[in-house]
Amino acid sequence: MHIYHDSDVDINVLKDKKVAVLGYGAQGRAQALCFHDSGLDVTVGVRKDGKSWNKAKEDGLKVADIPDAVKGADVVLMLLPDEVQPDIYKRYVEPNLKKGAALEFAHGFAITYGLIEPPEGVDVIMMAPKAPGDMERLVFLEGFGVPALVCVHRDATGNAKNIALALAKGLGATRAGVFETTFDNETKTDLFGEQAVLCGGLTAMIKAGFQTLVEAGYPPEMAYFEVLHETKLITDLINAGGFEKMWYVVSNTAEYGGLTRRDRVITPESYAGMRSVLDDIESGKFKDEWRAEWNNGLKELKRMEAEESALLLETTGREIRALFERKRQ
Numbered sequence: 572m573h574i575y576h577d578s579d580v581d582i583n584v585l586k587d588k589k590v591a592v593l594g595y596g597a598q599g600r601a602q603a604l605c606f607h608d609s610g611l612d613v614t615v616g617v618r619k620d621g622k623s624w625n626k627a628k629e630d631g632l633k634v635a636d637i638p639d640a641v642k643g644a645d646v647v648l649m650l651l652p653d654e655v656q657p658d659i660y661k662r663y664v665e666p667n668l669k670k671g672a673a674l675e676f677a678h679g680f681a682i683t684y685g686l687i688e689p690p691e692g693v694d695v696i697m698m699a700p701k702a703p704g705d706m707e708r709l710v711f712l713e714g715f716g717v718p719a720l721v722c723v724h725r726d727a728t729g730n731a732k733n734i735a736l737a738l739a740k741g742l743g744a745t746r747a748g749v750f751e752t753t754f755d756n757e758t759k760t761d762l763f764g765e766q767a768v769l770c771g772g773l774t775a776m777i778k779a780g781f782q783t784l785v786e787a788g789y790p791p792e793m794a795y796f797e798v799l800h801e802t803k804l805i806t807d808l809i810n811a812g813g814f815e816k817m818w819y820v821v822s823n824t825a826e827y828g829g830l831t832r833r834d835r836v837i838t839p840e841s842y843a844g845m846r847s848v849l850d851d852i853e854s855g856k857f858k859d860e861w862r863a864e865w866n867n868g869l870k871e872l873k874r875m876e877a878e879e880s881a882l883l884l885e886t887t888g889r890e891i892r893a894l895f896e897r898k899r900q
Contacts, residue, residue: 575721575736575749582609584730584737591616591644593637593659595623597704598677599650602742603632605711609741616640641667646734648675649687654865657686668693671727673734679758682724684858694731695724698738699757707742716743724754762852767845776836777802781884791887799888 592603593616607613615627616637627634641647641664649656649664660681668674673694681687682695689695700707702717710717719742721735732751739749765771780798785791808817818826851857864871879885 572750572752575739575745575751577740577745580736580740580745580749581733582737582740584733585611585646585741588612588645589614589643590646590648591640592648592650593617593640593664594649594651595627596650596652598700598707599623599648599704600626600630601704601708601711602648602650602677602700603627604630604708605743606738606741607632608711609743611741614640614644637663638667643669644672646673646675646738648677648738649681650677653678653680654861656681660687665690673728673731675735675738676754678761679722679724679754680762680858682754683758684855686858686862689725692727693725694727694734696731696735697722697724697754697757698735698742698744699761700742700744711743716746718747719744719749720752720757721749722752722754722757759849759852762857763845763849766852766857767848771848772845773802778882778884785883791883792891795884795887795891799884800891 588611590606590611590613592599592606592613595603595615595617599615603613603615614633614635615623616635616639617623617627619636624634637659647664647668649660651659664674668690670690670692671694673696674689676682676695676697677699679697679699682697697720699720699722700717701719702710707717719739721732721739723731723735726732736745736749739745777799781791781794784794784797805817805821808820812819818829821829851860
């Protein structure tokens with residue numbers, strides 16, 4: 572994968588161009604503010620007089636409803652949730668998107684699975700920061716940036732990659748490093764990481780560890796500290812220096828126990844489960860399931876959220892986190 576840095580990218584590609592950021596959630600707000608601070612002409616497109624409209628105005632940004640933000644824009648950033656993008660695009664973006672504009676995404680879901688099909692004559696690009704929005708903004712204000720991915724799905728103008736890279740520079744990402752990849756690779760690896768490891772696999776592991784200790788008669792507070800509270804400490808070490816740094820910092824007892832026992836937990840069946848997760852992503856089965864869930868009013872998701880919130884792990888965690896909050900106050 573090619574890596575781009577500040578010296579490789581000319582942000583003036585976006586000089587005198589109008590940039591429309593659609594959505595003002597975590598990503599929309601962070602990117603809009605960073606672009607504005609980098610000297611770009613930014614307009615935030617959101618529902619008129621809603622919470623996001625007022626917040627963007629308070630932040631000192633130009634605001635318009637989505638159709639007006641798209642009209643005349645040279646770059647349109649779709650920073651809305653995956654589930655609403657196809658409808659918003661069809662109703663408000665497509666009728667107002669000018670020929671020669673660049674349609675940009677921070678995640679490739681809608682393009683990879685054909686839920687949005689931009690017209691010919693429009694660049695289709697991605698600039699995907701590898702961090703939550705709040706972290707992007709914080710690191711930018713500190714004078715650096717988070718890494719990002721750039722992708723080109725369609726280069727209608729001959730300038731698509733330069734625009735994607737210029738957006739990355741406006742976010743400060745080229746200070747860290749910008750990697751070039753494809754929509755397909757970004758979409759499928761991102762979904763897999765979320766489902767099998769970062770969000771799905773990790774929470775399942777924590778739940779299983781907590782349940783094992785509590786069922787064996789150990790206090791839930793002790794179980795919480797050992798399987799959840801210290802997770803951040805370990806992931807911070809791994810993030811800072813890989814497994815090598817983590818093994819160096821933890822005790823010899825922890826290192827030996829971890830290396831000799833982990834294969835009892837992550838077994839060949841676990842790998843088979845991960846492969847089935849990837850199969851669902853690659854075949855489009857997950858996409859179809861998620862679209863059906865959205866069309867059904869997210870009933871199953873809401874049921875699972877309520878069930879998760881009622882877990883002993885969660886009620887114990889809320890009590891323990893409250894102790895830390897009171898101490899800080």
